[in-house]
Amino acid sequence: MRKKKIFNRLRFFWKKLGPGLITGASDDDPSGIATYSQAGAQYGLSTLWTALITFPLMAAIQEMCARIGLVTSKGLTGTLKDHYSKPVLYLMVLFSFPAIVMNIGANIAGMGAVGNLLFPAIHAGFFSIGFTVLLLVLIIYLPYRKFASTLKYLCIVLLVYLIVPFLYKQDWIAVLKGALIPEITFDKKYISILVGILGTTISPYLFFWQATMVAEDSTHKRKKIIIDKKILGDLKQDVDFGMLFSNIVMFFVILTSGTVLFNSGIHNIDTVEQAALALRPLAGDAAYLLFALGVIGTGLLAIPVLCGSLSYIITETFGWQRGLDKKFHQAKAFYMVAAISLILGLLMNIIGISPIKALLWSAILYGLTAPVLIAIILHIANNKDVMGDFTNSKRSNILGFTALILMSIAALILIYLQIFD
Template sequence: MLPEPSLTPPPTRPMPAYPRLLRVIRFVRSLGPGLITGASDDDPSGIATYSQAGAAFGLATLWTALLTFPLMAAMQEMCARIGLVTQQGLAGTLRKHYPRWVLYGLLLFTFPAIVLNIGADLEGMGAVAHLLVPQVPTFAFSVLFTGLMLVAIIRFPYQRLASILKWLCCVLLVYLVVPFLVKQDWANVAHHTFIPEIQFTKAFAAMLVAILGTTISPYLFFWQAEMEAEEMQHRSIANGHGRRVMVNKRLLQGMQADVNVGMFCSNLIMFFIILTTGVVLYSAGIHQIDTVEQAASALRPLAGESAYLLFAGGVIGTGLLAIPVLAGSLSYATAETFHWRSGLDRQLRQAPAFYGTIALSLVAGVLLDLFGISPIQALLYTAILYGLTAPVMIAIVLHLANNKSVMGELANGKVSNTLGLVTLVLMSAAAVLLLYFQLAG
């Protein structure tokens, strides 16, 4: 006689680890413009600012990483959505829907700010590389890095360059390791993360303005929209006969996940840089850090050789990631403004003005040192120019994202508008404070 069938269902086995791993790998591969944009925000100039914050005020500014995450994510998501819907960058969309003087004015302020940012990054990378290999002068390293990046930008098509930039994002992981090489009071870290500390001093207010200006930068708006538009153009080609791809729920969710992951990673790195310098340098009485090489050198005797090498290597890696984004955002904006042929998929002979703008911005950046402009001066001028343009750019992005004749059903909702307005108020206040500090001397 056959045994009676059991009414109890068989126990469910846990899913093997490898399907979950495959899902994670697929998700990482799906990340693109948002991840690269977020990672490029932690450039050597940003690292210098966050190191200054940690050295000068310890853990007192840790909470800013938590505050700026939703604001960054909201603004970058709006820019990405504009790029997806219009299949144009911000400059091209502004050219179509705004008076020309608005676009020309933004470009007038953006061009020198980005060139100064590139110059500060190149000089910081060169100085850190000189620390590692003292036999080679700082300027020689800066020229070498400039040449390498220019060749890569011209030589590789967009998909290959995007893949290289995405892998370079892994360099940022070194900053997650450094704090664990020294002893931490994690209860104190949690306290400063979730409970804001405000010091009513000019120096602390200036640092908050610098952190906001470094974290929420206008060039990121241009790059995010351009890269999303480029991705959509690639999908149109893959779709056959260049048919326009409609933005569906799946595309929108994928973009939002990409942006959120990118901005989260950016702020996580910011958090750990402030944590590292706040614990190591501030505790040792080193409160004045002006450059990334000073931060790296100060870490060496206090946190050990491993922390020093990881921090220094991270500076070079982040520069290789951020500078193509800086130069690319400027070139895309300029090309769309003057209606030039553009695109990282085009060859040099197909878009000479586009690649010429990239080359000009890189060469101008590396030559700043010859004109006696120090990285600190470049950072100061960059902060002023970004501080002046950021509120205007945020207001324009908000207006575009709410314009139903441009965005249709994908116009902003209440959450996006609330976060965008908070960002506008904060950045406007930061701009006013920045001007006050400069005029007050």
């Protein structure tokens, strides 16, 4: 009887989770896993503390985006269009399009390379093409409910990264020290890794996705929403759990590479396939397979979010029909943007653009747009004309402005490193 009660509670909790969980999980895409693997391989456990620091900042910004979507029943782009000048809106589109496309390309390349590791007889390019076609079919043909449910269940794939570290002997005192005591080395490489972690965890495309999905999800659930404490509480719980889940995965990926790879003298990891391959002789086939399968699973989760974010940004900007709940003939432009972004991402790999360079440029563009977007989100979330009685609390503002300051510093450092490094 007690087991049944626990099961029912867990099932009820799972049903309540939605856009927040998907947003958080999609943040751990193959390119993010590559960044966390680099951090661990190069600096061991000394960057573990970033998982704890970034969690409240991520949660605060994403909760604001979710609340904006709930109150306005529009995505972030629609709210920007209604309340800000067109140059601000077009600047966001200008920076977002190439950054998201390059991120998609890097993720497709990572999935293809890992597919080739698992099945060496098949070229990585064929895997990349196969995954692109599969994703295109899922995005266009899956009805909204099934699409959202598929993404939600794909989040479970990320649990493999919580298993991998336990397949290798750990010094848990050192792990605790790395998590709780920040260690900062003032050299360019270490600062670059910190900037990379910030850019990977607090990514602008997630702001757009969170607001739009909450707006779309709420219209599917109820014809008219009366916002009360319970709805806001459920919203916050969903976002907090999603961001916590994202950061736990981040923590365990850094932990895996920071113990297995770093302790074995393997410090140069540029891609996810290199990380997976390096794990094999050190932690065994089980760790290697789980890590590799996790990359493919996270790609299948994150790329639709990237494509969807871009589709919503473009179609809301120009007032075109949009929505994952619509069929292709009802929102052709929406699905065409998703298709074009996937094809462009794939073409990057075919014509030989390095995934590492793509990630670098997307990080730069994200780094430049994130502080501006966070400032706008803070302004919207505190604007009574837009939010009515649902403006930011004091706690939200403190965390939001902390994120703004950190992302602004990160952007300045990123620019400095590109000019003077």
